[in-house]
Amino acid sequence: MRESLRTITDSAAGQDRPKLRKAIEEIVEAGFAGAQLRVHDERGEWVGSAGVRKLGEPAKPPTNGRFRIGSTTKTFTATVVLRLVAEGTLGLDAPADDYLPEYGLDRRITVRMLLQHTSGVFNFVGEVYDDGTFAPGIPAIDKEWVDNQFHTYQDEELVRLALSKPARFAPGTDWSYSNTNYVLAKLLIEKATGHRYAEELRRLILRPLGLSGTTVPGASPEVPEPHAHGYYQYQDAGQWKTVDATRQNPSVLSAAGDLISTTEDLHTFFSALMSGKLLPAPLLAEMRTPHPQSGDYRYGLGLFVEETDRGGTILHHNGGLWGWAALMYGTPDGGRTLTGSLTFGDAELDLAAMAGALEQAKRRLVKEVFCGGRAGSADGAADPTQPTG
Template identity: 65%
Template sequence: MTRKITEALDAGTATADSAAAPNTVAGQDRPGLQKTIEEIVGSGFIGLTLRVHDEHGDWVGSAGVSQLGETAQPPTNGHVRIGSNTKTFTATVVLQLVAEGKIDLDAPVVGYLPEFELDERITVRMLLQHTSGVFNFTGEVFEDGTTAPGIVWSGKEWVDNRFRSYAPEELVELALSKPARFEPGTDWSYSNTNYVLARLLIEKVTGRSAAEETQRLIIGPLGLSGTVVPGTSTDIPEPHAHAYYRYDDADEPKTADVTHSNPSWISAGGDMISTPEDLHTFISALVSGKLLPADLLAEMCTPEAKVGYGLGVFILNTDTGTLITHNGGHGGHGGLMYSTPDGSKTMTAALNYIDDADLSGAAAFQQATQRLIAEVFGGEQHAPADPAQPEN
């Protein structure tokens, strides 16, 4: 456990030892899974809810606490800000519009969004696969360790301004004012700008908001009653665990409850709210062909060579087979989403933790996902780690 997270947990008097008795809803008894999530909480999280679906049925367990200073565990199907899992929803909507004939996957984006004067070589596919080269409006970290800042999304300044609203066009214009990272189609780099452009593309070709299209094409048909595209709303539905952010104020460390915040700063790159059950329903429906035609699902799950990213999903190779996944988190909430290619086994999770500007929880986040993959699916990961964790 990192020093900052340890101090913050101590300050809030919440540790795995202070949690209530195990909270599980099980189709079968799995004490090993419960023990695992309790140990993961002890490694640097406030709370964790895990849902596993496989040939034995559904198992749900939670550990830790929902709120610092309290003893209640996280709700077993609570709402959580899912961060970059949003990208999988956004990519699915774009591909559904491809199926409807409204978008051409290999057409230049500038033909749909001429107002941004994008490089005409950038295609819709490149947006979804992060191969456009467009600057990431949340900032870039280059191979040599140098950085280029974007909007403010960390530290005291973010905490103080976390209710501010951003228009998606504002985020894109900021990104396009910066040099491109590489020539379109020549490399891979994770950029939230790609998915804000995808949102604007959805809205341009349909004449409706991306939230409305997500409702029409995914949320409604699948009955995802706990899934929300919040726009500029700062609310999160009950029940939910609390999210926290640690920052320095005049050299004095402080921890703020940031459960309520305006996610428009990340837009379609990571703004959605969901539940572990809804994430299971979504990813299993997606990979089993209930949302996309077979040819487009195959396109989605075909990885590029550098890190194994398809169109809105990571293709993860393990000792025991391939997994389709996307994870994400920011500001003390995180979501995990994994499935076998046929949707027969899924693992989804919601985490609440103390975030900070140094992303000091990143190592614990990565270690937690690796352990859960091994516990649920068996084997070890043989692909690069998701660079979207734990931030968007």
């Protein structure tokens, strides 16, 4: 019954918001298998989907479907850390080594630096340096990833691999997006509280907000029903191949990108966070203050901060991983949000083309929801949320 009601809402709302309908249809035309979108604004709630739930089948993606949210997870993790700071369990400017002495972290790395990506710690999925050279980490692209799609990684394994590599820079002197920071954040949450990360996430966010569609999968490859299917395209011996990436072991990203959620849960979470229901005002202000070294990315503590050409501000943290992309945007008061999921299909797109298509999709939607459909508004910098975070 719930799904039939969603379908009716989608159909009726689609007549009222033709530009939103057109935007998600254009996303599918650009090469995505499917898209689901939820918008909350002064006109109320709009939900819709386009494309297909599964390649070869006619059904559309469910508008209440669950999906992998990738690096959008980082905002949840940062919020848990800041809630523990508010409780006095963690010190925001305390050395992370105080909580995790077994890893021999540079004593200059603080909890804050982990959340804002200024620690300098190597990204365990690999690093692209300014001169274009690539330092590999765990298997993260092409056939290497496919062959390891169901491998279970331990948090300690990911961190120790990263720490075995040279730091990108001295702590606090620069900015570089690194999934390792958020695996370390998970470990210090667990060390400081004596509880599993999932328990603290449920205690501090999921239960208070009633986010029943959000789960921490651990090493389980399953996505709870209902859900669409995401696909990964790669080249092997010069030939394009497609694998169904719906089932994959998300332990490779841990608390940097493993959560499963819904557009409704992401709306509820982000609206509550932005409106001050989860954090004290001083800590929310810290979260929304970009670090100067993050440049055009304008990254705070688990959040990107973007200025529109109409003088407004939007905050966001999108996510992307093998076969999936997630969208989470909102205004500072939480009154307007855009949350969504995109699934990749069998279009023959390399990583650069895939990232470009995703960026164009985000721009279309942000322009329509936050900038009144005006071109050139709120495009901002692209998130460094590649298919591995």
